[in-house]
Amino acid sequence: MSSETCLLQAHNLACERDDRQLFRGLSLTAHAGECWQIVGPNGAGKTTLLRVLAGLFTHYDGELHWHLSGDFREHLLFIGDRPGMRAELTPLENLNWLNALHGLDDADPWPALASAGLRGFEDVPLTQLSAGQKRRASLARLWLGEQKVWILDEPFAAVDAAGVATIETRLADHAAAGGLVLYTSHHAVGSEVRRLELGP
Amino acid sequence: MTGFAPTLARELRLGLCARAEIINPLFFFLMVVTLFPLGLDPEPDLLRRIGPGVVWVAALLAVMLSLDQLFRRDYESGALEQLLVAPVALYFPVLARLLGHWLLTGLPLVVLSPVLGGLFALPAAVLDELALSLLLGTPILTVVGAIGAALTTGLGRGGMLLALLVLPLYVPVLIFGAGVVGRSLAGYDVDAVFALLGALLALAVSLGPLAVAAGLRISSGD
Amino acid sequence: MWNWLKKWYHKLGSPRYFYEITGAWLPWVWPLAVLTLGAGLVWGLAFAPPDYQQGNSYRIIFIHVPAASAALLGYVAMGVAGLVALVWRMKMAEIMIKAIAPFGATLAAIALITGAIWGKPTWGTWWVWDARLTSMLILLFLYLGVIALQNAITDPRQAGRAAGLLAVVGVINVVIVKYSVQWWNSLHQGSTIRMTEESTMPPEMLTPLLISMAGFYLLFACIVLVNARSEVLWRERRANWVRRELSNVL
Amino acid sequence: MYFESFADFLEMGRHGFYVWTAYGVSLALIVTNLVAMVHRRRQVRAEIRRASRREEAVENHPRNEQSS
Numbered sequence: 107m108s109s110e111t112c113l114l115q116a117h118n119l120a121c122e123r124d125d126r127q128l129f130r131g132l133s134l135t136a137h138a139g140e141c142w143q144i145v146g147p148n149g150a151g152k153t154t155l156l157r158v159l160a161g162l163f164t165h166y167d168g169e170l171h172w173h174l175s176g177d178f179r180e181h182l183l184f185i186g187d188r189p190g191m192r193a194e195l196t197p198l199e200n201l202n203w204l205n206a207l208h209g210l211d212d213a214d215p216w217p218a219l220a221s222a223g224l225r226g227f228e229d230v231p232l233t234q235l236s237a238g239q240k241r242r243a244s245l246a247r248l249w250l251g252e253q254k255v256w257i258l259d260e261p262f263a264a265v266d267a268a269g270v271a272t273i274e275t276r277l278a279d280h281a282a283a284g285g286l287v288l289y290t291s292h293h294a295v296g297s298e299v300r301r302l303e304l305g306p
Numbered sequence: 307m308t309g310f311a312p313t314l315a316r317e318l319r320l321g322l323c324a325r326a327e328i329i330n331p332l333f334f335f336l337m338v339v340t341l342f343p344l345g346l347d348p349e350p351d352l353l354r355r356i357g358p359g360v361v362w363v364a365a366l367l368a369v370m371l372s373l374d375q376l377f378r379r380d381y382e383s384g385a386l387e388q389l390l391v392a393p394v395a396l397y398f399p400v401l402a403r404l405l406g407h408w409l410l411t412g413l414p415l416v417v418l419s420p421v422l423g424g425l426f427a428l429p430a431a432v433l434d435e436l437a438l439s440l441l442l443g444t445p446i447l448t449v450v451g452a453i454g455a456a457l458t459t460g461l462g463r464g465g466m467l468l469a470l471l472v473l474p475l476y477v478p479v480l481i482f483g484a485g486v487v488g489r490s491l492a493g494y495d496v497d498a499v500f501a502l503l504g505a506l507l508a509l510a511v512s513l514g515p516l517a518v519a520a521g522l523r524i525s526s527g528d
Numbered sequence: 529m530w531n532w533l534k535k536w537y538h539k540l541g542s543p544r545y546f547y548e549i550t551g552a553w554l555p556w557v558w559p560l561a562v563l564t565l566g567a568g569l570v571w572g573l574a575f576a577p578p579d580y581q582q583g584n585s586y587r588i589i590f591i592h593v594p595a596a597s598a599a600l601l602g603y604v605a606m607g608v609a610g611l612v613a614l615v616w617r618m619k620m621a622e623i624m625i626k627a628i629a630p631f632g633a634t635l636a637a638i639a640l641i642t643g644a645i646w647g648k649p650t651w652g653t654w655w656v657w658d659a660r661l662t663s664m665l666i667l668l669f670l671y672l673g674v675i676a677l678q679n680a681i682t683d684p685r686q687a688g689r690a691a692g693l694l695a696v697v698g699v700i701n702v703v704i705v706k707y708s709v710q711w712w713n714s715l716h717q718g719s720t721i722r723m724t725e726e727s728t729m730p731p732e733m734l735t736p737l738l739i740s741m742a743g744f745y746l747l748f749a750c751i752v753l754v755n756a757r758s759e760v761l762w763r764e765r766r767a768n769w770v771r772r773e774l775s776n777v778l
Numbered sequence: 779m780y781f782e783s784f785a786d787f788l789e790m791g792r793h794g795f796y797v798w799t800a801y802g803v804s805l806a807l808i809v810t811n812l813v814a815m816v817h818r819r820r821q822v823r824a825e826i827r828r829a830s831r832r833e834e835a836v837e838n839h840p841r842n843e844q845s846s
Contacts, residue, residue, distance in 0.1 A: 122766075124683060160391055163527045164617070165685045179393040188384025192316075194323050199316065200385075206312030207392035207399070453697055457690045461680050470676050471694060474669040475701050478708035485715060506704070517697055520614060524689045573797070574779055574787060584790035588800045595804065630814070634807050641807075642800040649796050747808070751815055758819045765826045774826055 111138040112173055113255060113286050114159070119168040121154055128154055129304050132168070136288065138254070141281040144290045146304030152290040153187055155304065156257050159288065160184040174254065180208075183253040187260060189244045193232040197224060197243040200232070205250065213250045221276075222246035223269055237264040248276050256280060258289040309389075310398035317406025327375070328410045331368040335415055338364040339422045350427035357426030358436060358487035364422075365415045365440055366447055366476055372411040373451040374468050376403075377459040377522060386459075386526055396519035404445075404452055404515065412444030428487070435496060436487045442503040443483040449514035450475045456521025479506060541618050543760045544769055550753045557753070561746030568594075568740025576733050585649040588642050590737055594744035596639035596664055600702070602632030602748060603667060606674065607699030610692030620756075622688025623763065625695060626678060627755035631748060633671035639664050659713035666705050670698045684763060 114136040121128045128151030136142060144152050157163040158170065160182060172178035191200035201215035219228050222242040232240055241264045248256070256277070262270050270293065277287050277295050287295075294301075321327060342360045343353060380386040389399055419440050420433040428436065454472035461467065482502050490496045539545050572590030579586035606628045613621035640661065647656040655661075674691050681687035729737065764770050781787040788794050 127766075157527065162387060162390055165527075177393045179391055182391065182393075184387070184391040186384050186387050188382070188387065190384040190388040192320060192379065192383050192385050194320060194379075195316070199319065203312050203316045204388060204392075207309050207389065207394055209393070450697075453693075457677060457694060458680070460686070467676055467680050470669070471673045474666050474673060474705075475697065477666055478701070478704045481708040481712045485712065489715070513700075517693060520693050521690070524686060524693060527686065528689070569801075573801075574781065577780055578791070583793055585793040585796050587790070587793075587797050591801060591804050631811050634811050638804045638807055641803050645796050645800040645803075649793055751811060754815050754819060758815075758822045761826060762822045765829065770826060771830050774823055775830070 111284075112136070113138055114288075115169075115171045115173070116159070117169045119155070119158065119166055119170065121151055121158060121163075121166045123151065123154060132302075132304070134302060136286050138284045138286055139281055141277060141287040141295055141299045142289070142302055143294055143299045144288065144302045144304060145292065150305035152304055153259055156184075156186070156259050156288070156290060160257050172255075178255075181254040182257065183247060183251055183255070184257045185244050185247065185259065185261065187263075189232070189240050191232055191240075191244055193240075196229045196231050197235075197246065198228050200243070201246060201250065204247065208251055208253070210251050215246065215250065218246040218249035219243070221249045221272070223272065238266055238269065241265050242269060245273060248273070248280070254285050256285065256287045256289070258287070260291055261289055262291050262293050309392065309394040310402045313399040314402035314406050317403050318409070321406055321410040327372065328414065331372040331411045332414050332418065334371060335364050335368040335418065336422070338367060339425065343425070353426040354428060354491065357423060357428045358432075358491070359484045360426065361419055361422050361436060362440070362443070362480055362484040365419070365444060366480055368415060369412055369444055369447040370451050370469060370472055370476070372407070373448065373455045373472075374458075374465055376407060376452055376455040377525075381459045381526065386522060390523060390526060390528075396522070397515045400452075400515040400518045400522070401511070404448055404518070407452075408445050408448045412440075412448050415444055416440045428491075432487055432490055435490050438500065439483045439486040439503060442500065442507050443479050446479045446503075446506050446510040447476060449510040449518070450479070453514065453517045453521055456518045456525060458525075459522065460525035460527075479503075482506065541620050543620055543623070543764050544767070546620055547757055547760045547773075550757060554750065554753060557746060557750050561743060561750050564739060564746055565743025568736050568738075568743045571736035572733075572740060576736050579733075582650055585646060588646040589733075590740045592639055592642040592646060593737060594741040595635045595642065596660070597741060598744045598748050599632055599635035599639055599664070599667060599671075601745070602628050602635060603670065603695070603702060604699055606632065606695040610695035610699075613689055613692035614696065617689075619685075619688075619763065620760075622685070622692060623756050623759045624752070625674070625688060625691050626759055627752045629671060629675045629678065629691070630755070631751045633668060633675060635744070635748070636664055636668040636671055640668060657713070657716075659710045662713070663702075663706050663709045666709070667702060670702065674698065 112135060114134065116132065116134040119132040119134075120130040126149075132155070134142075144155065146152050154163060158166050161179065162184075174181045190204070191197070195203075197219055198215055201218070205211065205213050205215070216228060219225070222245050224239060224242050224246065227235060227239060227243075232243060235243065241261075245261060245265075258277075261273055261277075265273065274293075274295050277289070281287050289295075339360055342356065346352060346356070377386060380389070389396065416437055419437050423433040423436050451468070451472050454468045454475075457471065458468050482499055486496050486499045486503070489499060540549070569590055573587055576587070576590075578584045606625050609621040609624040609628070612618050613625065643658075643661045643664065644654050644656075647658075647661075648654055674694050677694055678687045678691045681690055761770055761774075779787075781790075788798070790797055
């Protein structure tokens, strides 16, 4: 992987949360086209690391550089452990809001929701959807934007086997198309996924 | 692409489907105001003197209580996280959020205030000044209260803490707001006080959302 | 001068250096504070002449005015520390807010209590809705707000930054409150009831007042520095310089 | 010294009660702060020493399965 496709350089990251050392001396160089699986026992700081990479959590030591043009958040799709959507609203309303925030005004949420397996549930308030369906609603964004970097926290949680397969192929396609995927899960996507171990 | 319009649209939609959030502050406002004549003495001269102050304190408490849950569901659902990760200056979505919330809670108080003014035997001439003072004042209360709400979002039950943080910040607004009607009842000219309220409003609208944005970042772990 | 200030700003910004340098200052500042405060109060209580109108009750001024001005100065300092904590993300600034708040609130309470007690012989009532006393009451609530917020948040960094933001907003509010309360006060009972302005005081009363003011500021500085140093040790307890510092010091 | 005698100093022409109450309350509040300050200082130092002693104990002779 040549250096100019290097998207992320993290050097000697260390994070302490509530008096516990989560991780220390963590370095990571990620290039376009790669898919990173972040593994580690519960409480090892996987979610915290994702939030550090997404710029949501800034109390860490060490250096972190995104080699992306302009505001790195323009190229970032972050789906955290929470759905990121208001339960009172329908997937359509939520996605329209999220698209507008990311300047994707022309992106059509209908096909994306269909690919995420929510055909027929597009305008049902999230409160009436199952946990798996709620997860699919937030994962519908994988088919919406053209953000280069995806940071996903447990994307396969509460998703059935069929859903796992579709998401898996989507992640692989995105990496193959020159994107970068960083996700936490115990489920490996394809053979050449790179693993980042956290924990003691 | 400032995120203002979509957030305002979303906020109004959210507000309308959670109708209780609109009605509760209104009922609270009505009830608190009716307590005073019961607790004191319904004699018109007394009511006229305490009227503006009572209406203003009730409005102030109603706005503050409606703010306690302002960002909580956004925080718990992760929507707040998405707002922080979006490539957008937080000022605009926050301003839209506050405007939406004010339209659903502050404005109804303004519309209702002449009725309550009547309960306190306030002369008709003063009622429009009361309404105007609330029209200028309630947005300030919303913005300043939102700073406290942003800071207590991450905490479980912010209620009492929010009051402790925000009530001292409400004092100048209360003094000038209630003072307007008091002064005009006493026959003085009140343009200067309206100007002061307007100045506070300008300060709140311009700097407030920045403080709210900073508060939201801090509450979500920044 | 400017880069001298910047040098000190960065040096004091590092908790370890702050701990060491203030450790050297404290043995000198403590006696200075006690002496100045003692001298100011004793002079004001025993040697200054009584006020021709109020008699001896005005001697309360030697504790009321210094406490009030130190409380206000403390809040402004907290506001500045809050700004530094937010903009430059300096850990030391957060620690300073935590160190200033408790004694600042105490000083505001002292100013209130002494002001109220002073009102009794002078105007016959325990509480007077005087502009300065009312502003001091609101300042006390602002202090309590910062302390309450800090205790409500468990994560120290988050608590520090949240308190910092509240302190910055509070400082802006203190200025507005001061003028709005003065306007409100002039509105309702005219300005007949006013605490004696210290500027019109004769020198034999003004000198002890200024000395006890200096005494209060020094005492405030000492308490803040000691609290800040304890907080530095606690926040840096995982660092080995803290372990070394404590292991050889018995 | 403005006052003739120490008793007169305490009396302060019928204002003594107010002056000394004000000073007494203020002194009490200041002393509480000083006591809290010293207590916090000792508590922090003791806790850190205890923590470092505990860690040394674990490092020197780990008592769990590694040693068996």
